[in-house]
Amino acid sequence: MPVRRVAHTMRCHMIRRVSRIPILAAVAAVPWVVGMMLPLQANPPQEVSVAFDPSDVYFQGYLSSRDAELLEAQGDFIGALRKLERAKEMFDVVRHYHPEWKERMVSGRHAKTEESLQRVRPLADEQLRKQREVVAELEGAPVRPAERPREDRSAVPGGVLQQDPMLSRRLKEAEAEVERLRAESAKSQEAGRRQQAGGAELERRNAELQVQLQAAEQGLRSLRSRLSTAPVESELLSLNQRIASLEQERGAMAMALEQSRGAHNESMARVATLEADLNRMKQERDVIERDLEAERRVSNQVVAGLRRQLKGLEAELEKRNGELSEAHGRIRSLTEELRQSRDAYAQLQGERDALMIERDQMSALLKLNEQGRIQQLIEQNLAVAKNLREAKERVASLESQAETDKDAITDALRDLAIAKTQINGLQREKREQDKRLSELEERLKREEQALADAGALADPAESEMLRDIVRRQLRVQERRRQARDLVVRAARNLGGQDPDLADAISLFDGQEVELTPDEMKLVADRQVDGEFVSPFARDRGSVSQSMERLNRDIAVFERTAEKSFVAGRLLPARELYQMILDQHPGHSPSWCRLGVVHLKLDDAAAAAETFRRAAELDPRNPYAHRMLGYSLMCAGDSNAAEAALRKSLEQSPNDARGRMLLATLC
Structure with a gap:
């Protein structure tokens, strides 16, 4: 069956039933008819005459107008505005691409739609503004200015009349060609009526013009049909997008409904349990009241005694409440006192840190390189060298015994590694001490140079006194360095007679003792752990996808x-x-x-x-x-x-x- 007959049959069937079925059902039927027609126009590699009936588009606009009236009556002015704009687009399609089709009826319906738009638009803007205020109250954000909702048409053509420029140009050319052929045909027929001679030539010319005119009109109808289907396709895609969005929202609401049903069932079960408990407690209350009545009948004295006891308990409870209030007040005061103590402690901690920094600076200036310190370092090197020698002897003696306990060997190796670590620590401490001494001397020299550069700007007496102090400090440092060199030189001379002293001096001036890999493993448990890598951490790609x-x-x-x-x-x-x-x-x-x-x-x-x-x-x-x-x-x-x-x-x-x-x- 041709497409035109299918569309006409379905339209007539819908018109007959539109008074008996809801409007929404009719709206759902029209896109189905349009969907039957769209596949026939999807692939136009060659010019094919597609019979697209403008009455279908007009009927779609009429249904949108009816829906807008119902929505306006229900108070949904935003939806009514959207339906009216859609109806206006459909009527614009008919007016633009089928101007000869029932022009008065289409113009009248278009004018009514414009009037409805002018009436509904302020109401829709006001309703949208109220919704914006409600959403702003929910989000806690400033109220945004009201804007009329627009459907998302990012995947469809921009508007009804904004079609492909090439097709629009072809449509105008086809309309001009049809007008030209009609004019030539009219002129040819008029000339044939005036001139009897040459009638065969004029008839042939008229026949050719009629053939060309029919072909041009057929092409014009084809172009108009193709251009008029674009808004319907746009509307179909827009509806599909809205359906997908509503499906997502429906799924979310279904999940919320499922949780609400679960919570409702739990609440009902809880209510049933509470009602059972209430009935049981009512029964217990009845039993207690019966027993109480029996006891009251038996002895009023017992009841009076119980009341006196109750009054005493109430008095005791009131007393305890007072003590509890006092305790709470005490807790608040202690909390405030604790806060103040923490603040004072933090202040004292800061003062202590500042004093420690100042003490370190003074120590670096005054006591960092005393002669006793050199002697102490030599004694520490002697002790460490002794420990190293004893550890080596123990390792050698243990290795010479094949049946020695492995734990003892491990302990000896650990002692050896610890001794080497201590030697390295002493050497690092000596290097740091030398560095601090050199920094101190550099600072004294800079201060002396600054005093010399000050010249007449400073007090001469004060500058002279400060320069004397700096020179004295430099002389003290020089004497201490000379004393250290003398002590080390004397120790080396004595080291020729005492091998232990020679080893200590070599450790004092030598490089750090290298630890073997086994020794580093033995002392590894004495070090602080490094950073930890979680075995459950995922790569950034999967984390990004999950987010x-x-x-x-x-x-x-x-x-x-x-x-x-x-x-x-x-x-x-x-x-x-x-x-x-x-x-x-x-x-x-x-x-x-x-x-x-x-x-x-x-x-x-x-x-x-x-x-x-x-x-x-x-x-x-x-x-x-x-x-x-x-x-x-x-x-x-x-x-x-x-x-x-x-x-x-x-x-x-x-x-x-x-x-x-x-x-x-x-």
Whole structure:
């Protein structure tokens, strides 16, 4: 069956049933008819005449207008505006590409649509502004100016009349050619009626013009059909994108509904358990009341005694409560005292560090290179050399014995390695000491040069005194260096007679003792551990992919939760934000939005806890601190609310709402 007959049959069938079925069903049927026609136009490598009926496009615009009327009656002005704009696009297609098709009817419908647009657009803008305010309240952000919603047409052509320039140019050329051929045909027929002679030639000419005119009209119809299908394809792709987005939101809402059902079932089970416990407790209460009545009948004295005991317990409880209040006050005072003590300790620690630095500098200036220090280093080298020699002797003796215990050998090798390590430490300490001495001498020389350069700018007496002190310090350092050289030289002379002293002197002036790999392993347990590498760490690529998936899921949940919040469905919005936090517990914006939902549900305690978590995750977020203060104020905790509001104003001093809340609280 030709496409034109299929479309006409379906359209007639829909028109007959449109008064008996809902409008939404008719809207769903029209894209199916258009979908049957689109595959026939998908591949146009050659010019093929496609019969695209403008009545289908007109009917689609008519249905959109009817939907807009229903949405306007229901109060959905944003949806009505979107439907009216879509209807206007369909009518523009018919007017532009099929101007000869029922021009008066199309123009009248187009004018009515324009009037409806002018009437609905201010209402839609106002409704959109209110929605923006609700979303801004949820997100805690400034109110953005209202903008009318536009469908995402990034993957489709830009507009109804903005088609391929080549096709538009071909359409204009075809229209001009049709007009030209019609004019020539009219002129030829008029000339044939006037002239009887040469009638065969004129008839042949008229026949050729008619053939050319029919071909041009066929090409014009084909171009118009191709151009008029583009808006329908654009609308189809836009609807597919909206369907995909709504499918994602429906999936998120289904997950929230599933969790809500689970929570509801748990709550119902909890209610059943509590009702059973309540019935049991009522039975116990009845038994106790019966026993109490029996006891009251038996002896009023017992009841009076119990009452006296109860009064005594109440008095004791009141006394304990007073003691508890005093204890709390004492704890607060001790806490304040502890804080002050910590501050004082930190201050003393800073003073101590400064004094230690000053002491080290004075020690470097005065006591770093005394003669006793040289003697002490020589004695330490002698002791270390002795330990090294004894360790070598032990190793040699143990290695000579084939049946020696392996643990003893290991201990001896460890002692040898430790002795070498100590020798290396002494040598490093000697080098550091020499470096400090050289730095001290350099500083003294710089100070002497600075005093000499000062000249007449400084006090002559003071400059002379300081130069004398610097020269004396330099002479002291020189004498100490000479004394050290004399001591080392004397020790070397004595080392010719004492091998142990010679070994110590060689260790004193020699290079660091190298440790074998085995010895380094033995002393490795004495060193501090380095950095640790987790065996569960993943590569950056997989982590990035996981984060992208997480961000996509969070975006879907946020969009769905925002729609639920705007619509006043607070419980699904709470479930969705809790699902986001289950997947990403560190998402601070979701904590803030969940706190707003708790406030809307009049749950100030849960809101305060939620905003406290958000403030802990992002301490520099003034909005989280301000909303924490507001939640605590609603919960009745004035002191904590004031502290939170003051912290918010420390982060954002120009926050007018925070200052207003603090003024209200104070």
